[in-house]
Amino acid sequence: MHKAISVLQYLADCERAVSVKELAYSLNIPSASCYRLVRTLLEHNWVREVPEGGLRIAFGVAHVARSYSEVEALVSELEVPIRRLANDLGMSVKVSLREGHYATTALRAEPARPNAITSPIGYRFHLTIGSAAAVLLAQLSDEEVELILQTAPDEAWKRQAREDVWSRIRDCRVNGVCCDLGLQHPSIFAMSVPLKLSDLLTVALTAVGWKEDFESHKREVITKHLTSVALSLGDL
Structure with missing residues (x-):
């Protein structure tokens, strides 16, 4: 390669x-x-x-580049509503898409408050890690998921087991939302929902914050905000 x-x-x-x-x-x-x-x-x-x-x-490369530019155009349309969502929640919000066995941060927005958690655009992480990755895995067949789990780096299993990944996938498939509440990092909490941009592209919409942002009575509010935005932006 x-x-x-x-x-x-x-x-x-x-x-x-x-x-x-x-x-x-x-x-x-x-x-x-x-x-x-x-x-x-x-x-x-x-x-x-x-x-x-x-x-x-040759033209084949141009075709691939054009396909990516179409994805880029779809993601760019999310910028304003994602920024608004970040301010409404008072937390960082990001959009992640799948690239092979990895999830990549394609868009992010921080709220107007200090010390918000950020995820740089272009940051890549294996699909076994976190709630955003679980949303992307949930779009695949169980067989495809198992193959990807086999490629996970050793550090992916330091704080979790395979069943934790499958639990997040099931939550997404059944409830349309999944969480990583300090599992990968004790200080970082996240909640993600699927956002369907086209028939061929579903991305993960994620709110990221600190432990106090995800106290039990606040999770329902976060879920409502994320799902409402995802529904309003779906199939742009």
Whole structure:
């Protein structure tokens, strides 16, 4: 995978066609491996051979980039309502999406109060960790979930068991909401709900705060706010 990315980056940076020999030499990839890699990229229309000889980026990469830009556009439409939700709750709010076996923070908003917990945009965490990840796992089949659990890093199991992950998934599937109340970190509490942006994209909408923010009498209010916003923004 790293070699394939390096090939695509090299071709993207060049304003001319590049030979396989140059790719192998410049990227320090064995010639045989480089030829196999290029053949695979050609089959998927990620690179193309040009008449004058050599390789250039092909339309297949543009298709992938366009697909991601569509996701980015959908997420960007959430910015204003997410900021409003953060101020209504007095807690940080984030939107997470699935990328392979990881969840990535795609959008965040902090309330107008000091010491709010924040999650940087682009922050990645394994899908076994936290309530947002459980929402994303809940969209998959049990078989897919089991495969992802097998890829979890050792630190994912330091404060939880597999059953804790499944419990959050079940809560999401049955009740439409799940929590991580200090399980992964004793000071960080979170509640998440699914937000369906399109037929192919469901993200996790999460409120993150301190222990006192999630005292039992406050959880119902948080749930109502999250589910109300998720319903109003669904299928934008």
